[in-house]
Amino acid sequence: MRLRPRLALTALLAGIPLIAGSVWARSAIERSNAVDGLTRLVLQRMLDGGRDECSRWPESWPIPSGPGMGPGMGPGMGPGMGGEGMPTWEERQTRMQAMLRGGGGPRAFSHLGPPVEFFAYSADLTSRNRLAPALHEDLRTGLLDGRKVVSRGRSNDSDSPLEIAVRMDWFDEPESPSAIVLARQVGASEFGLAREFLWGVTALVSVMLLTLLLSAGPVVGRARRLTRNVRRSATDQYATSIPVEGSDEISELALAFNAAGAQCRAHTDLLEQRERSLREFVEGTTHDVMLPLTVLQGHLTSLAKTSSGEQAATLRDAIEEAHYMTSLIQNLATTAKLEAEDAPPRRDPVDLVALCERVVARHMPVGREKGVRVEPVLPGDPVVVRGDETLLEQAVSNLVHNAVRYVDRDGRVLVVLSAESGRFSLRVLDDGPGISPDQIGHLTERRWRADDVRARHPSGSGLGLAIAKEVALRHTMELTLGTAPELGGLEADLQGALG
Structure with a gap:
């Protein structure tokens, strides 16, 4: 793999965990902030009269606003009304359900964005309000373990609403209907700027990747020129030196190539000199040997014509060996000629x-x-x-x-x-x-x-x-x-x- 694709792949492999880790950390921090915000909201609500309201009207707390019912009013507390002018308990529950469906009811709109529902529970984890949901098992377990605040939902891999259960300071008071208060965010929730943060980190990694690729351009160009020069020098048996650019690691590599090329050239010259000397020796030797060998063949042939019996057989063998020696010497000369001529x-x-x-x-x-x-x-x-x-x-x-x-x-x-x-x-x-x-x-x-x-x-x-x-x-x-x-x-x- 070439340098630029390798750098791009390295930056990409490093950027993916960075983006994922940053988003996870940001989501975890924002969830922690949301839990803290809900906890403060619950404490503020209860200290601003919510405890007294829940103690007086536990079946309908928090009391919905509507005609004939101001905030904080209970039975017999409507302005200018006596007990007979107050809506009955069933009427209040019907109005609460309608307002819950329409976006009103026991909700408070906080700076966290999504609406929040409140419900009160006694120490035995039950609520007198029929609309209150049953506490989730995770919340029940945490409260029974004595934890002050227990939360669940709206994690990085969950779409459930964020819920917190706050154990109030008067938890040990007998018959307190608000020993535990549940606050629940409803509707879609985007913890802060998680999506914008994701885009920001992605843009940052992209800029880093682009900068890395652009900065690698001159280095890649010099490496390619060095490659071309090395190949060109190799074609003429390292007779041409490689140009040296700058004084960094790439220039040191060019100097190392020049030194290695000089050694190869010196070794090649030595081998060529030895081969040239050997060929000259073989050519001279074959020329000097062929003349007496030819004369010897002629003498042996003449003797064979005038001989008979065992002597004639011996001469025939000698003629054959002389002929073989002639062929061998000629082959040595031919081999030297073939190896000397590359053209x-x-x-x-x-x-x-x-x-x-x-x-x-x-x-x-x-x-x-x-x-x-x-x-x-x-x-x-x-x-x-x-x-x-x-x-x-x-x-x-x-x-x-x-x-x-x-x-x-x-x-x-x-x-x-x-x-x-x-x-x-x-x-x-x-x-x-x-x-x-x-x-x-x-x-x-x-x-x-x-x-x-x-x-x-x-x-x-x-x-x-x-x-x-x-x-x-x-x-x-x-x-x-x-x-x-x-x-x-x-x-x-x-x-x-x-x-």
């Missing part, structure tokens, strides 16, 4: 017919001494491709040499060249023992040789087919190995486009 090979016109004739002529004497027939099957017209003639000739020579070397005495090797539809196929087949299908894929690996081949020819190098495969790849050709259907031995098929 594509030369694209000179090469006649594969003439190339195959030279390769076959070079291997016929060795095959003749071993009793192996090397037979070319070539078209009469030239087959021209584009490539490096030296590399292609060495690749074909390796294929033929591999067949001649590992085929049994009195065996047969075919070199078949054909061209059709703009492509050529050069096949080298033998009637030797072949190789198991599960080992064919390893034949083009350097230094790999089958166990049975090691037993019959312990001096092999395992380079010939690997070099042929590499030359084919360099020339966008394809070399496949398999079982020869005509002869039953190994088949090497080199295919590619005509030039």
Whole structure:
């Protein structure tokens, strides 16, 4: 994940608990304030005459206001009225119920917002007012435990109205109808500015998030420039230094990259120097060895023609080993050339017919001494491709040499060249023992040789087919190995486009 999305996600994950915690704390504080406000309202109401009113008219306290009934009036207390002019108890209760339904009745409107209902209870938790609700179990339990104020409802996860039960100072007085006073908020309640507070905290977190993202912009830009410069320096093998901006942690990182790049460059130069020296040594050695080795092959061939019996057999073995040494030295020179040239090979016109004739002529004497027939099957017209003639000739020579070397005495090797539809196929087949299908894929690996081949020819190098495969790849050709259907031995098929 990139830096900016990560910062945004971090701020979001930190902001959600902050908002939730702030809202919960604000709601808890406002609920506590509401409970305190209701408690003060109850105490004020009772000390301002509510206790006396409840003692005189416990069945209807608090007394509703209405025609013929002023606040604080009871039976026989209406202005200018005697006992006969007062409404009956049933009439007062009917009027109270109607006023409760219409928004009046035993309610007081306080600074807390929602209307508040009051009800009085005696010490045994019962009320003489028939309209008074039964105390909730939570309130009853708290009061029986001796708590002064007990509250319930209107919590963060509850929609029940806020209720408080206040244990009055005269609770222990016998027959007191107002030993306990219940105050209950009715209607919707929004504790203070909880919703506005939520929006405020959300806006604050949003501003913090935006500020964080904007402040991270320059840092992200410098990090991206540093990434581009490092990649550019890596493409030219750290020859170019990375520009250093400022003097902070990012600039220290750029300096560290420059130091590491300088070390890599020095190490690379040392390795290149060693490889160059090794290639020059191999090229010089192969050139110096090839001349006396060619002379040695000529002398051995001349002696073999005039010898017989056991001496002739020994000379034939010597000629074969000399031929193998020649092939090995040529492969070493070819390997050094392939590793030294990273660029594509030369694209000179090469006649594969003439190339195959030279390769076959070079291997016929060795095959003749071993009793192996090397037979070319070539078209009469030239087959021209584009490539490096030296590399292609060495690749074909390796294929033929591999067949001649590992085929049994009195065996047969075919070199078949054909061209059709703009492509050529050069096949080298033998009637030797072949190789198991599960080992064919390893034949083009350097230094790999089958166990049975090691037993019959312990001096092999395992380079010939690997070099042929590499030359084919360099020339966008394809070399496949398999079982020869005509002869039953190994088949090497080199295919590619005509030039």
